[in-house]
Amino acid sequence: MAHKQNINQIESDAQNNEFIPSDEVLLKLHLDILDEYSHRRNPEGLRKYLSPKLTAIGSAAGEVWTNLDDLIASLAADVEQIPHEIEIFRHSFRVERLNDICAVIWGHFSVRGKTSQGIAFENPDCQMTAVYCLIAGKLQACHLHGSQKQLNVAVENEPWPLHGLAAQLHETAEKYRFLLDNSPVGIMQYDCAGYLKEYNAKFLNIFGTTSEKVANVSFFDISDRQALDALEAALHGRAGYYEGYYRSFTADKVTPLKMITTPIYNAESRVVGGIAIVEDISKHRVTQDRLQYQLQLEKMVSSVAQSLVKAPLERIDKIMENALELSARFFGADRGYIFQVDPAIQTISNTHEWCTNDIKSLIPKYQKYPLADLPGVLDFTHSSAEYFHFEKIEAMPESMGDFKKLLIDDDVKSILLMPLLTQGQFIGLFGYDCVKTSRTWNSEEITLLKIIGEMFSNALLKQRADRQIRNSDERYRFLSENINDIIWIFDVETRRYRYISPTVTRIFGYTPEELMQLEITVHLPPESLEKVNAYLPERLANLRNNRQTRYIEELDQLGKDGRLIHTELTQNWIINQETGHAEIFGITRDIGERKELEEQKRQFEMQRQQNQKADSLGRMAGAIAHHFNNQLQVILGNLELLGMKRQSDDGSKKHVGDAMRATQKAAEMSSMMLTYLGQHQVELNTINLPALCRAQLESLRQQLPVTHQIELTVSADDATISMNHDQLQQILKHAVANASEASADKPATILLNIGRVASEAIPAEHRFPIDWNPLPESSYVCLSVLDQGSGMPDEEISKTFDPFFSTKGPGRGLGMTNALGFMRGINGGITLSCVPDHGCCFTFYFPGFVPAAREKTMISGVPAKALKIKTILVVEDEEMVRFITHSLLENFDYKVIEATDGRHAIEIFKALKKQIDLVICDLVMPGLDGWQTLAELRKMDPDIPAIMASGYDQSMVMRGEHAEQPQAFISKPYNSNSLKEAIRQVISNA
Known part of the structure; x- marks a missing residue:
């Protein structure tokens, strides 16, 4: 297996080469050839190492082979003679390279083994020479020459295995001749x-x-x-x-x-x-000389590059000047320099320079020099030139005349300029001048100088970046130490802070050093800690997988004194390139004030919505009351007229009476709508609140279930208020009933407390009416009603005083609504506080006792003499109301003139003002309303008496400043008696 790996490695090393490989590879290949033949005894295996056009010489027997097949066949015959392994020992070979594609290996070795007859042999002095060449990119042996001394074998007549080929000597000689000649x-x-x-x-x-x-x-x-x-x-x-x-x-x-x-x-x-x-090797020597120069040039470039890469910030300028000197001396230039452009790329300045002692410096001359005067340099800014090179300045084109003159004035004979670029942006240039003699730079030199240019660019960029970093560090340090937010760096792996800005002391009470030594559990409450521990693994996975790395969230934290601090965290997750740890670069902002503002905004918005709702309800209730009263006026008037005509029929009289009483009841319901709006004026009484509550306790207890008790405590001696007696009793009755129902069937005690509180101490939350604001620097008598029910959620508190809202079943919900209307009528208010599972507390705030002011009197416009009324002008836009009023007045023997609206009334009055003795005018009409109509009529006759009629409450109608006032007011629906009383009032005021 190892042998196969070696062969594969050699084959791999020998493939697709342009130059002969290393000596080690050559020697390995050579020894593998010997091993293939001697150890493996496999002549065919040699084909992978040998050229098909191989030539070989065996000096001992005079054999010569001119092709690979003949050599393989000869070696195969030799294997038959010596089939066993041949041991090669004491070998020594040397490699000599002839050129880039050819090398020679020669040396000596010793062999020993046994023949096929078992006869041992040994030859201690064998020599071999092999020529290796690159053929089509593959390293192969193309010539072999072997020689040996006479074999020392045990049997004297045993031939050397190769001697069997001696018969082919003549053929071999021919082949040798061919090899020699070619x-x-x-x-x-x-x-x-x-x-x-x-x-x-x-x-x-x-x-x-x-x-x-x-x-x-x-x-x-x-x-x-x-x-x-x-x-x-x-x-x-x-x-x-x-x-x-x-x-x-x-x-x-x-x-x-x-x-x-x-x-x-x-x-x-x-x-x-x-x-x-x-x-x-003459050509080889030329190549060697060129290579030697190239190596020296590359060594110089490498030296410059290394010095610039390793240069600390404070030594960059000096090292760049040293690099200019080293490179300029290498090329035989007299001056080397670096120019940098301004950020706007308008001017250029000589910032670094080296020149020989007898050459003047150009630094003073070229400071903030206009680029427009250097056309060759200007091309660099457009990326239209890779370099600027003239061996002779005189050869520069006329288009560069001004630049050419500058160079001649500077005694420059040859020049090379190259741009300095950073990410494709022109930041300056560097170059060399020859002053004493001319010189040219070839393409290889320029290519390597581009590398120096990149190093200069990187050094300048590093210098700028370091300066920016230092400036940024100073600004960052200033900001981190002075801004209101806390800047921090947190190591996710160690769960420790690496940095915290000093602002943390002002917000949390800890010093940065303290928090950097503590676990995060110290300043996070359990809920926040659970939240952080839950999202850390997910965000870490996002960071590792190049997904989301930026987060903004709110988190409650703990100060050193244990107080809860509402904060907003901005997190940016990064990987620390030095430690490999995930880190969070974060900013913590104290949003306590913002939370308060948001809550105030929420309360304001809720109040605005409640105001809108209250306003809408008010408009609706007022409109309903107005139109309802108009219709009731029609019903009541018709019933009364009917009753007048059926005086003799007792049964009809009863039915008419019942209908009239029902109509009056409906009018009272309409009045209740105005009461909810605080627009129903009632008589105010001076009431001692504790005394009234004590007097009502027994009756209140009787309306409660037997399991419910009621207790009264008084904490303020002076608790006198101005309020309608009946309305106060209703407030007390509805509040106690509401508290009892909240406690349901379980045993409970309803607590009543009477006290006095400053306006500043009245809670702003859940205050009703929503637009009620206590008078500053005032005190209010307060009545608190506390139940022991289950409380009420926040979303329902705002609906508590809505008409017909109830959590206790259908058909309820007007009691507390009326109570709110009563309190609104005296400019008082109510607050509601609830604790889940502990009940609710309604607190009613009554303004301090103020003696009743005299009610505004109506001004009569008629002289103090007996007023005789014969003709009455009725101004009413509702036809049926106008008809009923007309009919009632005719029953009183008055002559009636009808007007459908204010403008109609003015036209009639212009024509008949001498005949009209009294005007009865509706308040709400299309076009001109009652006040405007009265003002126009008084312009024509300042003494004309008037009665104002409206479905709204008198106190609301008479509110405000109006120059013209009526002599009387009549509320709809009115009957004949009310109408008579209003006319009588006009007559009595005359």
Whole structure:
């Protein structure tokens, strides 16, 4: 197996090569050939190593083979003679390269083994020379030469295995002649006296001589001692080698050549001469010289590159100047320099320079020099030129006239400029000037100089980047130490902070050093820790799989003093290139204030929505009350008229009376809608709240289940309020009933407490009406009703006072709604607080007692004399209401004129104002409303008396400043008595 691997490795090494492989590979191949034949005894296996056009010589028996098949056949016959393994020992070989595709291996070895008859043999002095060439990219042996001394075998007449081929000597000689004449190298055979016995034409060509000139000339007469030693080595049974400049002894020619010599043995294994293989290496020497220069150039470039790559920031400028000196001296230039452009690529400045002592520096001259004046350099900015090179400045084109003049003024004879690029962007240039003599740079030099240019570009980029990093570090340090947010780096693998900015002390109370030594469990409450432990593995997997790496989240944390801190984390997950650990680069922001603002915004939005809802309900309730009262007015009026006509029929009179009472009841329901809006004015009473509550306790207990108790505590002595007595009783009744129902069937105690509280101490949360704001710097009497029910979720608290809202079944939900309307009517408020499973507390806030203000009186516009009313103008947009009013007034013997709206009334009044004694005007009408209509009528007659009619409450209607006031007000629905009373009031005010 190992042998097969070696063969495969050699075959792999020998395939697709452009040059002869290393000496080790050559020697390995050579020994494998010997092993294939001696150890494996497999001649056919040699084919993979040998060229099909192989030539071979066996000096001991004079055998010559000119093709591979003949050699394989000969060796196969030899195997029949010696079928057993032959041991090769004490071998020593040397490699000599003739050129890039040809090499020679020569040396000696010893063999021993047994013949097919079992006779042992040993030959301690065998020699072998092999020529290896690259043929179509594959390394193969193309010539073999073997020799040996006479075998020392146990039976004297036992031949050397190769001697069986002696009969083919003549054929072999012909083949040898063919090889000699067609060899690509010079071959000569000489005797022990140094005279040439045989040579080929290539030999004569290399030495520049002829057959006549070398006849009878001994090589021992040459003066080159090294060449003579190589020739004599073969005569002493050793291989010889020579390489040098050889002067021919027959012609005036000095030739660089390489020569390998090997001895020739006769049948008795005696040295009878030598063979020399000679190669003209003049072309090889030129190549070597060029290669040597190339190696020196590459070494210089490598040295420059290494120095720039390893340069620390503080030494980059000095190292770049040293690199300019090294490269300029190598090329024989007098000046080397680097120019850099400004960020806008408008000017260029000489930033680094080296020049010989007798050459002036150009740094002072070229600082912020306009690029527009350097057309050749300007081409670099457009990526239209790879380099700029002129061996002679005089040869520059006229289009570069200004640039050419600059160079001539600087005594420049030759110039090479190359751009400095970073990611394709022009950042400057570097170049060389020759001032003393002209010089040209070839393509290979320019190619390597591009590498130096890349190193200069990288160094400048590194310098800029380092400066930017230092500036960034300074800015980052300033920001991290002064901004309100906490900047931190967290190692996910070790679960420790690597960095925390000093802001952490102000927010959390810990110093950065303290937190970097502690586990994260210290500043995370259990819920947050569970959340973090849950998402860390998932985010780590996302990072490893190049998925999401950026996250923003809210997380509650703990300060050093144990307080809960609401924070927002911005996380960017990265891999630390030094440790390989996953790290989180994060920013922590204290969002406590933001949370408060968001809560305030939420409360404000909820209040806005509640206000909108309340406003909508108010508009709806007011509109319903108005239109409902109008319709009730029609019903009530018709019933009253009907009752007047059926006075004699007792049964009809009863039915009409019942219908009228029901209508009045409906009017009271309409009034309740206005009460919810706080628009129903009632008489206010001065009430001692504790006294009233004590008086009502017994009746309140009677309405409670036997399992429910009620207790009253008073914590404020001064608890006098201004409120309607009946409304306060309803508030107390509804609040206690609501508390009892909240406790259901289980035993419970309802707690009533009366106290006084400053306006600033009234909770802002769950305050009703939503738009109610206590008067600043005031105190309120408060009545709290606490139940022991199951509480109420936040989403239901805002609906508590909505009409018909109830959590206790259908057909309920107006009690607390009316209570809110009562409180709204006195500019009071209610707060509601609930604790799940512990109950709710309703607290009613009553403004402090204020003596009742005198109600605004209506101003009469008529003079103080007896008022006689005969004709009344009725202004009403509702036809049926207008008809009923007309009918009622006619029953009182008044003459009635009807107007369908305000404008109609004005037109009628213009025409008939002397006939009209009184105006009864509806408040809400299309076009001009009641107030506007009254104002226009008073312009025509300031003394005209008026009665204002409306389905709205009087207090609401009379609210506001109106220049013209009516003499009386009548609420819809009104009956004949109400109408008579309003007219009487007008007459009495006259």
